[in-house]
């Protein structure tokens with residue numbers, strides 16, 4: 001991995017392991033640490049999601065989105081984690097934010113479609129089941145979850 005020097009007059013490419021910029025000599029260590037931190041958080045989020053620890057995954061993805069609001073992959077992952085946690089309002093909001101960044105994003109469209117399908121399923125019954133009744137539990141563990149959490153990040 002190569003990273004450009006952050007000095008505005010330099011921009012020389014340096015190895016990610018470099019202590020200082022090879023051209024201008026500015027210290028790179030802290031800068032690189034800041035730069036890669038969101039990726040580390042994202043990867044931790046993926047690990048948590050794979051372990052079905054979606055609350056922790058959501059918090060990690062939310063941190064990445066806070067740092068990098070334009071990061072569609074992180075936002076998709078955040079939405080998917082919210083979806084897993086049945087927080088459909090937040091999932092909808094995040095996927096709509098992805099679509100506002102990129103109107104053709106397949107993951108966000110699939111996610112919103114999955115939410116719409118769930119909402120249709122829950123409102124199509126003649127009368128709502130009483131609270132905590134077993135009938136309220138719908139199988140939705142597999143198949144419907146958008147695939148972002150299952151994939152490795154490409155960078």
Ligand SMILES: [Zn+2]
Nearest residue numbers: 005010021024
């Ligand atoms: Zn430099």
